[in-house]
Amino acid sequence: MNSLKFLTLVTLFLSFNIHAQSTTDDDKLSLNSGTIDNQFEYVIRKSNNYQDYKVVKKTWLYTLKAHTIDSLNAIHKNLADTQAIVTNQTNEIASLKTNLNDTKATLEKTNNEKNNMSLFGLQMSKASYNALMWSIIGGLFVLLLFFIYKFKNSNAVTKQAKKSLEETEEEFEEHRKIALEREQKVRRQLQDEINKQKNN
Numbered sequence: 001m002n003s004l005k006f007l008t009l010v011t012l013f014l015s016f017n018i019h020a021q022s023t024t025d026d027d028k029l030s031l032n033s034g035t036i037d038n039q040f041e042y043v044i045r046k047s048n049n050y051q052d053y054k055v056v057k058k059t060w061l062y063t064l065k066a067h068t069i070d071s072l073n074a075i076h077k078n079l080a081d082t083q084a085i086v087t088n089q090t091n092e093i094a095s096l097k098t099n100l101n102d103t104k105a106t107l108e109k110t111n112n113e114k115n116n117m118s119l120f121g122l123q124m125s126k127a128s129y130n131a132l133m134w135s136i137i138g139g140l141f142v143l144l145l146f147f148i149y150k151f152k153n154s155n156a157v158t159k160q161a162k163k164s165l166e167e168t169e170e171e172f173e174e175h176r177k178i179a180l181e182r183e184q185k186v187r188r189q190l191q192d193e194i195n196k197q198k199n200n
Helices: 002-028 036-046 058-115 126-199
Strands: 048-050 053-055 116-119 122-125
C-alpha cells in the first residue's frame, strides 16, 4: 500500500514537472518572434484539435506565411550576397593569379637578364661573358707585349742603324777630306809642273 502511494506521488510529481516544463516551453514560443521552427511549433501547439485534425486561425497562417516568405527572402538575399562575394573573390583570385604569373614571368626575365649579358646583340651567360672578356683582355695584353718587344727591337735596330750611319758619315767625311787634300796636292803639283814648263 505504501509503495502504491509512493508510486502515485512520483507519478504526480513527474506529470507536474512535465506540465511545468511544457508550460515554460509554451511561454518561450511566439508567432511574432523567434525562429520559423518556433513559430510553427507555436501554431501547432496553440491550434485547436478536432478529431485527427488541427484547427488553425487564418490570421496565424497568413502571419506564418509572411514570416516564412520574409525568412526565405532574407536567405535568398544572403545567398545572392554570398554568391556575389564568391564571384568577386573568384575574379579577384583569377586577377591575383594573373598578376602572380606576370610577376613570375618578370622575375624570371629579370633573373635571366641578371645572369646573362648582351654582347653585340647576343645573349650569353655571365660566365661565358667573363671568359670572353678575359680572353680579349689577355689577347690584347699579349699583343701589347709583342708590340713592346717589336718596338724595343726596332728601336735597337734603329739606334744601331743611326750609329752605323754616323760612323759611315764620319768615314765619308774623313775620306772626303783626304780626297780633297789629295786633289789639292795633285793640283799644286800640276801647277808646279805647268810653271816649270813655262819657265823652261
